Amino acid sequence: MxxxxxxxxxxxxxxxxxxxxxxxxxxxxxxxxxxxxxxxxxxxxxxxxxxxxxxxxxxxxxxxxxxxxxxxxxxxxxxxxxxxxxxxxxxxxxxxxxxxxxxxxxxxxxxxxxxxxxxxxxxxxxxxxxxxxxxxxxxxxxxxxxxxxxxxxxxxxAGGPLSSSRIRRALLDGYPERATEELGRPWAVRGIVAHGDKRGRTIGFPTANISLGRHLEPARGVYAVTIRLPDGTVCPGVANIGRRPTVNSTTESRMEAHLFDFDADLYGQELSVSLHTLLRAERKFDGLDALKAQIGLDATWARDYLRALPAS
Missing domain, CATH: 3.40.50.620 (HUPs)
Structure with a gap:
């Protein structure tokens, strides 16, 4: 203890x-x-x-x-x-x-x-x-x-002294795999699930919205992730980190994580979202239909990537 x-x-x-x-x-x-x-x-x-x-x-x-x-x-x-x-x-x-x-x-x-x-x-x-x-x-x-x-x-x-600064640079450059190697575990953002605009539900991909707060903001884009729930259960998923340019005109960045095959209320709960790989950079789409189609592809890529990871 x-x-x-x-x-x-x-x-x-x-x-x-x-x-x-x-x-x-x-x-x-x-x-x-x-x-x-x-x-x-x-x-x-x-x-x-x-x-x-x-x-x-x-x-x-x-x-x-x-x-x-x-x-x-x-x-x-x-x-x-x-x-x-x-x-x-x-x-x-x-x-x-x-x-x-x-x-x-x-x-x-x-x-x-x-x-x-x-x-x-x-x-x-x-x-x-x-x-x-x-x-x-x-x-x-x-x-x-x-x-x-x-x-x-x-x-x-081979890259020189291992340091927190070096890990930050790997995340900023979009290489969470390097961060994993140097941390000895995937880098994670821990935070409380807050209410968002609930737009994800309307296109079939409900998300848990977590503020980055004082955490480093890594490269903006879509990541294959695993999410640890308060009871210790770990769920695979896909997450977007950034400003959501297709549906949002503000400059606020946040994390939106979609948990695969999961349907329960997570509002107010503390989750830990681990980043495994950057699937693509953030970009703006021509409307919600195009965004929905791309999220479907993102989810498929994330499932395939996470399924291939060695068991921890």
Missing amino acids: TALYTDWRTVPEQARGAILALGNFDGVHLGHAHLLRTLHAARPNTPLGVLTFEPHPRELFRPEDPPFRLSLSAERRDALAALGVARIFEIPFDREFSTLTAEQFVNDVLHTALGARHLACGADFAYGHRRGGDVATLAIHAEALGIGLTIVPALTD
Whole structure:
């Protein structure tokens, strides 16, 4: 069972004394899994923990940027739990916290509040006010407090270091398959089903409408997807991500997922929609009849693609 703590000032005594991986862990990709395995190997008999931030610091300092998150808080927690993390310390990253100096972060948070036994991070980890601390200063501060430190080189392949930025680029370019390889699982958008204009029902393809919210918007178009329902059931389907130019004149992007062979009310429920492949780019059609015909083709392509996937 993974325990979550969101206030570093009130961590109970029994939660202190973990080994801690430090970082944003956006996406929780294979590089993050490598970091956690390395940390666990350094102190295998000590509870494995993660210290991360919510929101992502970039969201605080650059609120005008387009949404970029690969995973939001709940998704990140589930992915970390699946990797064996016993304790997650999710620090609220606000203006007050951002003013802590590098030394205060190590002394007040890592040492005094959390009682960290050993730390692990990537070579580019920076912390403290105006990113005033780096791995060199972390080593000095940690050693002075009797805290061990492991600097973990990035996991690399033929494309270079594996990173959240690289996965974002793959999704923006329309290659969810690459994201799957680097995440170790398909990339998914998790959200609440909201009421839409219900036009899909009129053409025989009812959809679950989910706002992308703070998630990255991948390449616009139609995807073969699988949808996980709240009870854990996974359904195949097809989804459009974009502005629906045939029937919509606004600039709002959203996801509309059609679940194959499914007929139940999903409004208000939280779904997780995993992207497997981009079937085609978004485009405008000459009316609803042409759109309906194309959606029929999209659904056939998606069924064929998903049927050929190896069983997970």
